[in-house]
Amino acid sequence: MTGLNQMTKGRSWTTKRDAKAERVAGIAGIASGKVIPTDRIVEAMEKLIKPGDRVVLEGNNQKQASFLSSALNEVDPKKIHDLHMIMSSISRPEHLDLFEKGIANKVDFAYAGPQSLRIAQMLEDGKLTMGEIHTYLELYSRLFVDLIPSVVLVAAEKADQEGNLYTGANTEETPTLVEAAAFKDGIVIAQVNELVDELPRVDIPGTWIDFVVVADRPLVLEPLFTRDPRHITELQILMAMMTIRGVYERHDVQSLNHGIGYNTGAIELLLPTYGEQLGLKGKICRHWALNPHPTLIPAIESGWVESIHCFGGEVGMENYIAARPDVFFTGKDGSLRSNRTLSQLAGQYAVDLFVGSTLQIDRDGNSSTVTSGRLAGFGGAPNMGHDPRGRRHSTPAWLNMMTSDDPLARGKKLVVQVVETFQSGNSPVFVESLDAIDVGREADLATTPVMIYGDDVTHVVTEEGIAYLYKATSLEERREAIAAVAGVTPIGLEHDTKRTRKLRENGLVALPEDLGIRRTEAKRSLLAAKSVEELVEWSDGLYEPPAKFRSW
Amino acid sequence: MKVAFLFPGQGSQEPDMISNLPDHPVIRRTIDEASDVLDEDVNQLDNKDRLNSNRNVQVCLLVTGIATARALKAEGVKPDMVAGHSVGAFGSAVVAGVMEFRDAISIVKRRGEWMEEAYPTGYGMGVISGLTKRKVEEIIEKEKTEDGPVYLANVNSDDQFTVSGSLSGVDRALEVMRNKGARKAERLNVNVPSHCPLMGTVAEKLDQSLKPIPFRNPSIPYAGNRNARPLRDAEAIKEDLASSVAHPVRWHEVISLYYELGARLFIELMPGRVLTDLVCQSFPTARSLAVSASGLHSAKMLTEQIRQM
Numbered sequence: 001m002t003g004l005n006q007m008t009k010g011r012s013w014t015t016k017r018d019a020k021a022e023r024v025a026g027i028a029g030i031a032s033g034k035v036i037p038t039d040r041i042v043e044a045m046e047k048l049i050k051p052g053d054r055v056v057l058e059g060n061n062q063k064q065a066s067f068l069s070s071a072l073n074e075v076d077p078k079k080i081h082d083l084h085m086i087m088s089s090i091s092r093p094e095h096l097d098l099f100e101k102g103i104a105n106k107v108d109f110a111y112a113g114p115q116s117l118r119i120a121q122m123l124e125d126g127k128l129t130m131g132e133i134h135t136y137l138e139l140y141s142r143l144f145v146d147l148i149p150s151v152v153l154v155a156a157e158k159a160d161q162e163g164n165l166y167t168g169a170n171t172e173e174t175p176t177l178v179e180a181a182a183f184k185d186g187i188v189i190a191q192v193n194e195l196v197d198e199l200p201r202v203d204i205p206g207t208w209i210d211f212v213v214v215a216d217r218p219l220v221l222e223p224l225f226t227r228d229p230r231h232i233t234e235l236q237i238l239m240a241m242m243t244i245r246g247v248y249e250r251h252d253v254q255s256l257n258h259g260i261g262y263n264t265g266a267i268e269l270l271l272p273t274y275g276e277q278l279g280l281k282g283k284i285c286r287h288w289a290l291n292p293h294p295t296l297i298p299a300i301e302s303g304w305v306e307s308i309h310c311f312g313g314e315v316g317m318e319n320y321i322a323a324r325p326d327v328f329f330t331g332k333d334g335s336l337r338s339n340r341t342l343s344q345l346a347g348q349y350a351v352d353l354f355v356g357s358t359l360q361i362d363r364d365g366n367s368s369t370v371t372s373g374r375l376a377g378f379g380g381a382p383n384m385g386h387d388p389r390g391r392r393h394s395t396p397a398w399l400n401m402m403t404s405d406d407p408l409a410r411g412k413k414l415v416v417q418v419v420e421t422f423q424s425g426n427s428p429v430f431v432e433s434l435d436a437i438d439v440g441r442e443a444d445l446a447t448t449p450v451m452i453y454g455d456d457v458t459h460v461v462t463e464e465g466i467a468y469l470y471k472a473t474s475l476e477e478r479r480e481a482i483a484a485v486a487g488v489t490p491i492g493l494e495h496d497t498k499r500t501r502k503l504r505e506n507g508l509v510a511l512p513e514d515l516g517i518r519r520t521e522a523k524r525s526l527l528a529a530k531s532v533e534e535l536v537e538w539s540d541g542l543y544e545p546p547a548k549f550r551s552w
Numbered sequence: 553m554k555v556a557f558l559f560p561g562q563g564s565q566e567p568d569m570i571s572n573l574p575d576h577p578v579i580r581r582t583i584d585e586a587s588d589v590l591d592e593d594v595n596q597l598d599n600k601d602r603l604n605s606n607r608n609v610q611v612c613l614l615v616t617g618i619a620t621a622r623a624l625k626a627e628g629v630k631p632d633m634v635a636g637h638s639v640g641a642f643g644s645a646v647v648a649g650v651m652e653f654r655d656a657i658s659i660v661k662r663r664g665e666w667m668e669e670a671y672p673t674g675y676g677m678g679v680i681s682g683l684t685k686r687k688v689e690e691i692i693e694k695e696k697t698e699d700g701p702v703y704l705a706n707v708n709s710d711d712q713f714t715v716s717g718s719l720s721g722v723d724r725a726l727e728v729m730r731n732k733g734a735r736k737a738e739r740l741n742v743n744v745p746s747h748c749p750l751m752g753t754v755a756e757k758l759d760q761s762l763k764p765i766p767f768r769n770p771s772i773p774y775a776g777n778r779n780a781r782p783l784r785d786a787e788a789i790k791e792d793l794a795s796s797v798a799h800p801v802r803w804h805e806v807i808s809l810y811y812e813l814g815a816r817l818f819i820e821l822m823p824g825r826v827l828t829d830l831v832c833q834s835f836p837t838a839r840s841l842a843v844s845a846s847g848l849h850s851a852k853m854l855t856e857q858i859r860q861m
Binding site: 093114115116117118121125371372373426427 | 684685710711781805808809812813814
């Protein structure tokens with residue numbers, strides 16, 4: 001006992017705190033208070049960051065700490081090297097330049113869509129070591145377990161001298177990233193567009209922030225969730241009608257998340273027209289965990305939507321959102337408060353349904369957006385596109401998925417895939433084997449990068465019909481239902497069409513006519529808005545689309 | 553936003569491609585310089601008959617590409633990265649400052665001659681679209697024979713591939729591909745089996761003759777045809793220029809790589825617009841422009857616009 005006591009006594013319990021204090025003291029001559037001068041950021045980084053550090057760099061799919069990522073590329077690789085980068089999204093060229101220069105050597109991430117070829121090449125060439133590929137929530141969670149960061153680099157709109165941050169509409173994951181360092185003796189540096197005396201509101205308190213630096217140019221924001229209704233096809237409208245009738249109405253879906261795409265855009269634009277004709281207003285689609293899709297404006301304006309909690313913002317939607325606080329979460333300054341961590345949690349546990357699209361589905365319903373030679377990662381879709389088995393509260397839609405009267409039976413999240421049987425360019429969506437298997441093998445990943453697992457998918461909607469997979473009593477039946485709606489793809493061609501009648505009778509498959517939908521009704525005239533211009537009209541001029549979406 | 557220059561390869565040649573170049577002092581000087589190195593008038597190489605020779609095609613492609621690039625440079629348009637398809641890679645090496653134009657001209661002339669001598673008749677290439685790469689590879693594997701060799705040559709996009717080999721092998725593979733649902737599967741106007749192992753001896757000769765030529769590290773990234781990597785080292789580029797003639801050109805990955813590196817304007821040097829169409833198809837959010845269709849002035853205006861974004 002005495003020996004143990006002595007060991008404990010001799011040990012310092014504040015090594016991390018002491019190390020942080022030493023690093024911070026090292027830039028006493030550079031920073032004035034919490035403010036690092038713009039032109040001395042590289043020098044400051046060279047003192048605040050040490051080789052081998054775990055560094056979180058804020059790059060999610062919308063807001064980018066672009067000034068800090070450029071600055072990190074300027075540090076001397078002799079002084080700072082072998083960093084272990086943790087990034088929810090690898091989306092800018094300079095994120096990977098860090099590895100080419102030897103400043104960093106290992107990465108853990110969630111999404112790398114915009115750099116997916118390069119990251120695969122660099123992995124193959126041994127220029128970077130892969131940690132793991134995560135979903136957003138997993139990556140955020142690990143920041144508090146075994147990926148606790150030494151340094152966190154984030155972006156905000158404004159700061160004051162105390163380091164209080166205003167992140168405005170694009171709060172996104174900043175509070176989560178900051179928390180992981182601020183309360184575990186890590187160093188937090190925030191780039192801001194401007195330093196002001198008084199903030200519109202405080203999104204992150206200054207006591208969590210070590211340093212702020214005014215960026216040489218405003219942070220980069222990508223308009224990722226804008227889809228021009230002009231490009232919505234009649235096939236997509238047909239699938240949207242089927243989804244509204246055959247899924248939302250049938251199962252009484254009250255709360256939901258939509259992925260981004262023209263398929264879901266079509267559903268959003270049909271609510272005020274087709275949905276209204278069916279008398280569904282106020283009965284379905286009332287609560288959303290969703291980015292502020294401009295295509296949802298007509299549904300909001302016609303009173304369909306009671307609430308929306310957002311992962312992030314969307315360029316051009318700021319004023320519209322600020323004018324609709326009954327629907328959106330807003331701060332006392334009036335602007336949107338988004339929060340990716342909480343919205344992902346909401347999309348995982350609190351909504352009835354997730355609907356998304358994909359590039360490939362196999363015969364068992366597993367799906368992937370991976371194409372050959374690329375490592376795109378997952379982002380947030382799997383957080384929402386699965387049945388969270390820890391869920392205990394019930395809703396009508398969740399209960400509706402029960403298929404037995406076992407006293408211990410439970411409900412299920414609705415996970416819906418809406419796809420055309422062929423992608424543009426004639427590649428079949430329904431395939432014998434996912435490309436993801438080859439990609440996983442080539443990149444030596446521990447598991448195949450499957451986006452949504454087949455056993456989580458409850459419905460597949462195609463232009464042929466709907467497969468109600470949750471009703472399947474065997475793998476055989478599930479495969480048959482998928483094949484029945486797979487058209488003339490290799491999977492669809494294996495299907496004996498004579499069996500379709502039986503599947504329809506048993507409720508495993510519904511064709512448009514079974515849902516009372518005539519294919520000829522699926523016209524663009526059904527869209528509540530047929531162009532971005534009409535979305536602006538619906539918003540009473542409050543929505544201000546980015547230049548690239550203005551065609552008038 | 554960055555700008556990439558693209559040098560077209562074989563298949564883009566067209567009669568009068570030299571005489572159709574814009575009238576620009578830099579372009580006239582480039583043609584004279586090439587004529588001087590070759591000791592013959594390059595202006596005479598671009599008629600329909602003389603373009604039946606692989607050597608003349610390759611020389612004319614290099615001259616038109618470099619002439620256009622130099623004219624653009626004179627107008628203040630400079631690329632952030634450069635790529636060339638097949639023989640176009642030599643042009644890209646010149647623009648990246650890796651090798652001298654004079655050295656490129658004499659080596660490209662010999663490249664054309666060697667390719668022609670290796671397979672004077674009975675060999676060629678085909679192009680396929682509307683099948684997946686996996687399907688194309690499967691069919692080639694099944695259809696190739698000792699007497700009728702056929703290989704996957706270039707991956708131009710997710711949806712467009714070329715094959716090389718003996719004409720009997722190429723024709724047989726194309727027919728099977730048509731039957732298996734290819735939207736298009738036809739012979740190309742190329743009389744040599746490029747970018748496959750049949751070109752192994754040409755690759756060796758190129759390797760030998762490139763050895764003594766002085767190379768410098770590139771001032772901007774050069775795209776490896778063979779591995780689709782941004783090459784930044786003189787020796788690696790030399791290796792690529794020699795060996796790629798016997799290996800598939802991974803063009804789709806080259807363009808994807810440049811897009812990921814930030815290129816949002818792709819300028820295709822003269823002649824033709826083959827590469828521009830491929831960019832349009834694969835990356836609808838990027839701008840792409842063929843100088844042959846839009847002219848030097850539009851290239852200048854668009855570049856200025858992109859640089860401000």
